[in-house]
Amino acid sequence: xxxxxxxxxxxxxxxxxxxxxxxxxxxxxxxxxxxxxxxxxxxxxxxxxxxxxxxxxxxxxxxxxxxxxxxxxxxxxxxxxxxxxxxxxxxxxxxxxxxxxxxxxxxxxxxxxxxxxxxxxxxxxxxxxxxxxxxxxxxxxxxxxxxxxxxxxxxxxxxxxxxxxxxxxxxxxxxxxxxxxxxxxxxxxxxxxxxxxxxxxxxxxxxxxxxxxxxxxxxxxxxxxxxxxxxxxxxxxxxxxxxxxxxxxxxxxxxxxxxxxxxxxxxxxxxxxxxxxxxxxxxxxxxxxxxxxxxxxxxxxxxxxxxxxxxxxxxxxxxxxxxxxxxxxxxxxxxxxxxxxxxxxxxxxxxxxxxxxxxxxxxxxxxxxxxxxxxxxxxxxxxxxxxxxxxxxxxxxxxxxxxxxxxxxxxxxxxxxxxxxxxxxxxxxxxxxxxxxxxxxxxxxxxxxxxxxxxxxxxxxxxxxxxxxxxxxx
Ligand SMILES: *Cc1c(COP(=O)(O)O)cnc(C)c1O
Numbered sequence: 001x002x003x004x005x006x007x008x009x010x011x012x013x014x015x016x017x018x019x020x021x022x023x024x025x026x027x028x029x030x031x032x033x034x035x036x037x038x039x040x041x042x043x044x045x046x047x048x049x050x051x052x053x054x055x056x057x058x059x060x061x062x063x064x065x066x067x068x069x070x071x072x073x074x075x076x077x078x079x080x081x082x083x084x085x086x087x088x089x090x091x092x093x094x095x096x097x098x099x100x101x102x103x104x105x106x107x108x109x110x111x112x113x114x115x116x117x118x119x120x121x122x123x124x125x126x127x128x129x130x131x132x133x134x135x136x137x138x139x140x141x142x143x144x145x146x147x148x149x150x151x152x153x154x155x156x157x158x159x160x161x162x163x164x165x166x167x168x169x170x171x172x173x174x175x176x177x178x179x180x181x182x183x184x185x186x187x188x189x190x191x192x193x194x195x196x197x198x199x200x201x202x203x204x205x206x207x208x209x210x211x212x213x214x215x216x217x218x219x220x221x222x223x224x225x226x227x228x229x230x231x232x233x234x235x236x237x238x239x240x241x242x243x244x245x246x247x248x249x250x251x252x253x254x255x256x257x258x259x260x261x262x263x264x265x266x267x268x269x270x271x272x273x274x275x276x277x278x279x280x281x282x283x284x285x286x287x288x289x290x291x292x293x294x295x296x297x298x299x300x301x302x303x304x305x306x307x308x309x310x311x312x313x314x315x316x317x318x319x320x321x322x323x324x325x326x327x328x329x330x331x332x333x334x335x336x337x338x339x340x341x342x343x344x345x346x347x348x349x350x351x352x353x354x355x356x357x358x359x360x361x362x363x364x365x366x367x368x369x370x371x372x373x374x375x376x377x378x379x380x381x382x383x384x385x386x387x388x389x390x391x392x393x394x395x396x397x398x399x400x401x402x403x404x405x406x407x408x409x410x411x412x413x414x415x416x417x418x419x420x421x422x423x424x425x426x427x428x429x430x431x432x433x434x435x436x437x438x439x440x441x442x443x444x445x446x447x448x449x450x451x452x453x454x455x456x457x458x459x460x461x462x463x464x465x466x467x468x469x470x471x472x473x474x
Pocket of ligand 1: 119120121122124157158159160229234235263264265266267291292
């Protein structure tokens with residue numbers, strides 16, 4: 001059967017009529033249909049007309065080495081000739097087995113068991129349910145049954161399913177759904193910039209640990225686990241935690257016999273400069289959720305890693321019903337596992353993390369320039385994760401009114417110059433694929449700088465040399 005080739009107008013029409021996009025006010029899409037991406041290669045996205053855009057946010061934080069990475073393409077093609085999908089409910093297949101082995105080898109020591117799911121949210125759901133069930137079934141009998149609650153940090157984001165929303169702390173996304181969710185304890189976040197305690201870093205970090213300590217010392221008997229985004233609260237606006245914070249959280253959990261769930265969905269697979277953010281502080285969590293970068297940005301796949309100790313609490317006779325009753329139809333999909341294995345092989349073969357260090361330093365140097373811009377209130381960087389916060393007044397740190405959509409306008413401007421960005425409110429996010437080349441990184445920074453300058457200071461943005469489709473890449 002030959003696919004009907006649709007024109008751009010037809011596709012836009014159909015998009016207006018039938019698409020419902022995530023985190024998007026659809027009235028605006030009805031008036032102004034979305035850009036339609038037909039192809040992607042390396043760090044570039046290409047639309048139907050062949051115009052190219054640098055992918056400045058790794059297609060929402062997932063792409064690792066770049067688009068159409070040959071080794072991953074081939075791994076998926078190879079697997080598709082064997083089987084596109086077979087279930088893990090009662091069966092196994094080589095890619096799932098080999099990937100579990102590989103992840104256990106690469107993860108912080110002690111995380112030996114790998115449970116698959118499909119995306120970051122489900123990996124978090126799995127971690128929450130495992131932590132809960134662990135205490136219900138752990139060897140000490142009934143003594144730990146009361147450990148049923150969770151501690152989450154203010155401004156946290158762990159995904160959009162209801163368990164993940166329960167431990168989420170971003171009002172704009174989560175408040176409406178509160179009647180549907182369970183209540184979690186809220187610890188103060190490592191929020192260095194606009195600290196709710198009115199303190200600045202590093203005093204803030206210490207105060208925040210104090211908030212967690214208070215909760216744990218009073219309520220540890222009812223708490224199953226603490227959940228944290230390590231080093232960076234991503235969706236909150238790339239809020240970086242002070243050094244030692246994660247380690248401090250680990251120590252407090254140990255002291256109060258509470259499990260630690262680390263959500264590495266955004267930070268995993270090299271974004272922070274190490275394979276996992278936990279490595280920066282030598283922390284092993286009891287449970288770790290990974291997703292976004294796991295397949296290099298190819299296919300939806302997630303995993304929740306845990307220890308033998310937790311795993312063993314689920315072993316028992318059939319009649320005891322200690323089984324972990326959880327699994328999705330596509331859990332551990334072979335194509336996705338094959339992509340993930342290839343993704344991890346590229347890390348080794350191309351020494352991705354080694355060459356990344358230089359790029360991280362280069363990025364840091366170039367970001368210094370942004371401090372000259374009048375409306376840049378803060379620049380936060382953790383490896384290849386960057387948040388540039390725009391403010392109306394730098395002295396008072398007065399934010400722009402929400403209605404002004406300053407972040408959105410900057411991204412729109414960048415877009416006209418060939419750079420795709422998606423902001424978090426007034427925070428401009430830069431999260432390029434790790435495989436970006438230095439000259440592409442320069443271009444990305446250049447466009448972002450000019451776009452901020454144009455929108456916030458009204459300084460016209462001289463057009464940059466165009467990068468036409470089919471132009472030389474490299
Ligand atoms: C994106 C994200 C999630 C949710 O992942 P999805 O794949 O979008 O469900 C969870 N936690 C963190 C830290 C994230 O950044």
